[in-house]
Amino acid sequence: MNTDTPVEPQKRKLTFVRVAIVLVVLCIVALPILHKKHDALVDICSSDKGDLQTTLDACDLLLDWTVSDPAERSLAYRNKMRLYMGVKDWEAAKREADLAVAADPDSYIPWEWKARVLEAMGDTDGMVDARLTAFDLQPDDPDALRGKYQLLVGLYRHAAVDEFVSGRLREDKSLGWLFGGVHSEMRRLVESPSLYPLTQIAFLEKTLEVRDQFASDPEDWHVKIVFIALCQVAGAKCPPLYPDRREGYPKINCDETMAKFDAKYPRFIEEVVQKGGPNDIHSFVADEPEWTTVLIQARYIAAVGGFLAKPSHEMAGHLLSHDQMFHCVSGGEFLLPERHTIRGFEPTYPREDAKKYLPREFRRNLVDLAYVYRNAPGNTP
Structure with a gap:
């Protein structure tokens, strides 16, 4: 007689897959705990x-x-x-x-x-x-570049400063942090060739390069800004923009210049001359040479700023009129009277600063550019 014998169930094998699943579950449970511990x-x-x-x-x-x-x-x-x-x-x-x-x-x-x-x-x-x-x-961070420059200057490491700045110029890297108006660090370097010979050479080469770019495309706003900054630092060494054209510019006749100035700006005399005083600019210059010099220089600087900000046929004519008057009243030089104030007017710029801000060769380049705007077809370069 046959009897049923119980069959023992097979034991489950601990496979690699099951182990992996267990580990994954444990990791999922543990991760938030680990993150909290880490934080x-x-x-x-x-x-x-x-x-x-x-x-x-x-x-x-x-x-x-x-x-x-x-x-x-x-x-x-x-x-x-x-x-x-x-x-x-x-x-x-x-x-x-x-x-x-x-x-x-x-x-x-x-x-x-x-x-x-x-x-x-x-x-x-x-x-x-x-x-x-x-x-x-931090090779392109302005603060880091300025910090490196100031550290080297403070340690009197002139050769290292010279190598650093000239290298940036030759690599066409940004140097805006070295420019800052009349008393810029770049001006100090360029004016000290015995300490920074490589910088002066690289600077003048860069100025010529940018001059050529600007001369070929005077409407390039970025190149214009760079050229202005370089030229103001270069001073008398600023390269001429269009030297071959200058012989053809009209010669300045001061009598004609003042007559044209009266006709173009009739309110000038009304605004600055007291009642019973001179009634034209020519007489005003003769009677009040110091006061006229101050006023014309101030108007000339404003005309330069207006032309650089928004060059046009009209602004070019405005600049040329004031440039010619500037030459007639002070010979094209920034001259301030010996007296500190005149009629209560106190000049806001020292004489030497004005010369550095608008050096002669830079002003001649502005005249070059103004004639481009005045004479080119369509009144634009």
């Missing part, structure tokens, strides 16, 4: 409050967690460095600064902090090297 360590490590050792321990734990992110590791080392700086443990601070640099060597930030530590330790040479490295890691 908590970041908060403690970056805090300047609490117990010093507790904060340092948090930073060390954080460094164990962030094994692959250079920026985060560098920040953790810098936080430790900052803590050691707070208690003036400079050797420990330098150790952490070195680790911060090693963790993220292509970032300028840890190099800047290392420079601060070295400066506090009295290591001037090390500080300078670290700071220069930080600047070089």
Whole structure:
């Protein structure tokens, strides 16, 4: 007689797939916990409050967690460095600064902090090297470029300044941070050829290059701005814009110039001459030479500004009229009377500054450009 015998169920095999599924589930559950732990360590490590050792321990734990992110590791080392700086443990601070640099060597930030530590330790040479490295890691940042320049100038490293600035000029890199009006740093460099010979050569070459670009396309706004800045710095060495055309310009006859000025600007005399005084510009110049000089120079500067801001046929004529009057009343030179004020009018620009702001060759180039606008077909270049 047959009897049924119970069959034992087969044991399930622990396959690789099942193991992987379990691990994935565990990771999903653990990730939020790990993130919270990480964020908590970041908060403690970056805090300047609490117990010093507790904060340092948090930073060390954080460094164990962030094994692959250079920026985060560098920040953790810098936080430790900052803590050691707070208690003036400079050797420990330098150790952490070195680790911060090693963790993220292509970032300028840890190099800047290392420079601060070295400066506090009295290591001037090390500080300078670290700071220069930080600047070089920001090759197109105006603040970094200015900082590097000022650091080298302050250390009297004239050869390094010369190489740095001339290199930027030859590479056609931005140097706007060196220009800043009459007393620009670029002017100081160009006017000191014995200290900065490479810069002067590169500057004059760049000025000629931009002059050629501007002469071929006077409507290029960007090139115009660059040429104006270069020419103001170059002063007497500013290259002429259209030298071959100058012989053909009308000669200045001051009697005719003043008569035309009266006709073109009839309200000028009315506005500046008291009742019973001269009734034309010619008489005004004869009776009040100092006062006329001040007024015409001021109007001439305004005419230059108007033409540069919005060059046109009309503005070119305005500039030429004032340029000719400027030559008639002061010989084309900026001259201020010896008296500090005239009729209560106090000049706002010193004589030497005016000469630098509008050097003669630059003003002759403005005349060149004005005749282009006056004579070209369609009244434009």
